[in-house]
Amino acid sequence: MTTYKKRKIIDKTMCSIAFLCAFLTLVPLISIFGYVISKGITSINLDFFIHLPRPVGEPGGGMSNAIAGSFILIGLSCLWAVPVGILGGVFLSEFGNNKIGATVRFIVDVLNGVPSIVIGIFAYTLFVLPMKSFSAISGAFALGVIMIPTIMRTSEEMLRMVPGTLREAALALGISQFRTTISIVLKTALPGVVTGILLAVARIAGETAPLLFTAFGNRFWHQNLNQPIAALPLQIFAYAISPFDDWHRQAWAGAFVLIVMVFLISLISRFALRRKI
């Protein structure tokens, strides 16, 4: 009886500690959310979305160019990182049960851990130096490199979850390996693959370091993709370290918009995952 009581006490204690730890992780998230929302919501207005930044000293203006720039950068990154990531995932899951697969998997995992500023330097030497200009393209390259590991590994996991019997059923109908992989296996895993893409997008939406010396930022509408382009995180960074109150206010508004964007993307990805195979 005493051991039973002791066990019960230990059970209760451990349970409380576990709950406390779970709760503790929520504290920073909720406080960040609360702080950004309270600071941001008072600073945000329609002007913020439709106007360009004003020159120093002139109040008002907005970040329309940075919001558009962020979307352009995300779109450009997806344009090359999504196909590379998905096809890489297909390789790993369908043909990667060997040494080559294991090597690729290892390298991708290492790439996932490379600090994003290092990837920025890499993009800088590869694009900015030869082109002699900061550009949207170099920014999209850096962001794409950050996206690929996430997309590749989630695609692989999702494709692996497709039962082997479906592959056999398709092959037994005389469907080629290629069509089986694309039209049956990938199609079945699609909701999960889309989730992986959205997670990667949410991750790069807020990346600042790799954009510092690639996309660089721009106070005006971008001219073309070979030129510097504004991005929300860059604009927030520039405004937050400035000495002007009005710019601080706008930096909070930018942070608010960014956090809402990422939150919406995560929400959509949750929804996509729910109707999984």
Added chain:
Amino acid sequence: MKDEVVVSDLNAYFGNVRALTNINIAIKEKMATAIIGPSGCGKSTFIRCINRLHELVTNAKVSGKVLLGGSDIYSSEVDPIQIRRKVGMVFQRPNPFPALSIYDNVAAGLKLNGIKTKDHIDDIVEQSLKMSTLWDEVKDKLNVSGVSLSGGQQQRLCIARALAVKPEIILFDEPCSALDPISTAKIEELIFKLKQNYTIIIVTHNMQQAARVSDDTAFFLMGELIEFGKTQDIFTAPKDKKTEAYITGRFG
């Protein structure tokens, strides 16, 4: 009756493990042939050699000859895809494609092989579903997902899917082992009907089922073909002691 599938000296391996040893058998056209035997005796491996599905397993190997209508399916110039269109297969567990509708499940073999004429596909889908006796149950919901059907219906959907590519032979790998008795009866009835037009090879654990649906029966044990003959003879007067022991339930 003509011989449709003639197998000579067939050996199948998983890596270094030999799963089938020197199988020689001639399966007759438009008849149902049952393959019986205890678990792990190579029944499934045997039928998977007939549609060249066995070789897809890592390190799997095949030697010997399988003649289909007189030509060897393992000769080097033969495309396995062409063989698989001639030899359909229905698996142990119903496995409709979950991402596809009922209609697209049946049409998959046509659409993904490049047939695009919609009227033609419509016709074949209807024919195939009628043949597999599923048409009346699904004709009003062809656009719903295939996995929304019951297990027995799903298995008939898989049969329709196999029929749609117009095979000559249909392999059944324990098609009823995951189904309830009523669904089982429906599938058996269907197989009985199908053998008028198709050559049927059915692997089964259920000896009553073998007796009900098949004309010929082959008994496999430890990767070898022990006895092959008329179903009636195998069940009433087996020549081999091991066959007798198995069908009377002394092992397996």
